[in-house]
Amino acid sequence: MKKLMLGNEAFARGLYEAGCRVVSSYPGTPSTEITEEVAKYEEIYAEWAPNEKVAMETALGASIAGARAFCGMKHVGLNVAADPLYTAAYTGVNAGLVIAVADDQGMHSSQNEQDSRHHAIAAKVPMLEPSDSGECKDFVKLAFELSEQFDAPFIVRMSTRVAHSQSIVEKLDRQELPLKEYTKNPQKYVMMPAYAKGRHVFVEERTKKLVEYAETSPLNRTEISDKAEFGVITNGAAYQYVKEALGERASVLKLGMVNPLPVKLIQDFAARYEKIYVIEELDGIIEEHCRNIGVNNVEGKSVFGYIGELPQSVIAEKLLGEKKEFAALEDNIPVRPPVMCAGCPHRGLFYCLKKLGVTVSGDIGCYTLGAAAPLNAMDTTICMGASISGLHGFNKARGAEAEHSSVAVIGDSTFMHSGMTGLVNIAYNNSNSTVIILDNSITGMTGHQQNPTTGKNLKGDPAAAVNLEELCKAIGIKRVRVVDPYKLAETEAAIKEELAADEASVIISRRPCALLKYVKHNAPVVVDSDKCVGCKMCMKLGCPAISMKDGKAVIDHTQCVGCGICQEMCKIGAIK
């Protein structure tokens, strides 16, 4: 049966059809839907792990135990999981192990634009890269076969466009595979120096065999055009842009296996044409490889650069000098940046932080939007967990004055991911830091995934829930308190008290995400326009439901969920 599927959904279908049995992932745009979709298949055990390192170790454990296994993450998640990855390269697998890493060319939803191929090269792990949904499914199935054939974990590299574009996929049946036999084999699975030395020899031999495979693999495909003026070597999403922009004007070598890269295949293709363009998004890895193997008639990064996506218009303009005509209005069209939703529990908390003028060490999640106008209440955002450890360092550097005027903010899911260890450091190494956990009872930004604090697992069944208050106390934080961020006065008072205290403290700002289905909304509030004096106090909240019309505040009833914080802001009681 043919169906339109997201690349991520097709990836999940591939896991199903390949007989995958164990899945452990951490959500991250644009990789999240692979695991959400795979959880719908009853035959597969699937879970959200607290972070990517735990997920990868879980999947590796399942592979060693004899089950085909998978873990998925976004590009920066692979940094967290790099430790197990680099040694899994040595142990290899028992049953097939496939890892998805989703890059975000153009940074649609990420804090950096790193190219994950570098991890594959450095770890000496093979990497495949599909360019549409059909290939996602096919490549995943082949990756399991190859993983077992070459005794290596296989990475399948996704990108935002491939992950989040739907194209046509043919559904097939699942291949049911029995568990492979598990036999104790310390030389292969105990990576202490004596055994690891032996495995490193194996890894180098394996890479040679993988290069041989890459020369003739169906993953790498040559499309020769009689009308070609030049040749193009490309991969992933860029292949689609190349075909759209150049059609028959170029012959194409499409590399579906991006690590290791073939040698002779590229040399032979390049010899056909005077000029070869390497069109790859982000870094110039294929281009450098070409030069390393003596293919010097290539050009790539000098034309296309290292930043963002390379859609058809860029290719057509750079190589053909063609530009599309279009109309535009003369008006300045105001930008529409993402904002915290109406009723978002983070809003009240950030308003208090802005009002108090404290330094805010931020983290990764919906609450990163607290950095935007009009709240502007964030000083730093680096990576998952860095809010807490970064604050500790900030306070160690600047001393008591900073300790009484700075906080860290971190979501419940991010705290479980890698915030806990930072809090241990605060308790253990004794900084008088104030940490605010924004507990909205869900992983919000990636679209509502359960996590170890929510009391439910990936499949929606009841699960053990971490008690954040008890956990923080057990870590060694004596001052732990809970506030409701819809209550501005209470929240502000709590922050002031904890900043003034002479020991470390944790404030849990607790209120479920307003978009959660079980959250009951109040009736929308209304502005009494006779009373409203147009002072714009309510506008300071940056609520998308509130705007000014003819000098008075108005509240959009389709957006307002009646959270009431604007009522608290209105000194003259004009909001009912």
Place this chain on the structure above:
Amino acid sequence: METKSIMIVGVGGQGSLLASRLLGNVLLAQGYDVKVSEVHGMSQRGGSVVTYVKYGEKVYSPVIEKGEADAVISFELLEAARCLPYLKKGGHLITSTQKIAPMPVITGAAEYPENLVEKLEAAGAELVAVDALSLAEQAGSPKASNVVLMGVLASRMNFPEELWQKAIEECVPPKFLELNKKAFELGKNA
């Protein structure tokens, strides 16, 4: 046949994903090669949301760029103006007349441009402006403006009615089916 390109644009939370799914299913049932491209994650939080739908004999790039769209369907007036440059010369622009102020307008850092319907028409777009929000409320929920606009689009594409009906049944939860069918009908006759 040459590949056709339709952009669906709006504000995060307006339901552009459902609209693109509907359209994608209709095109698939018509036997076309189809690609539908979405952006998830941060931009969904009240930001501009853009979905690309492309169909034809063989579709390569899932992305639509400036000067390439045969039609732009917009759930919000400012977004229609923002996406005007994506329209091909003589392309169709179907927009809701609903206005949602973006944060820079709310904070007073920018102004919402005036008379956008007239300006878009003057810029040469084949314009259809519909009060989709009122029609959706008439159907039973302001959230159904997306399906109202799909009705408007359907009335301008020559695909069999039953394909649209089947797509609605496939994409909408049963409890909202009647409401959405009504919204589609109101859009078709708008």
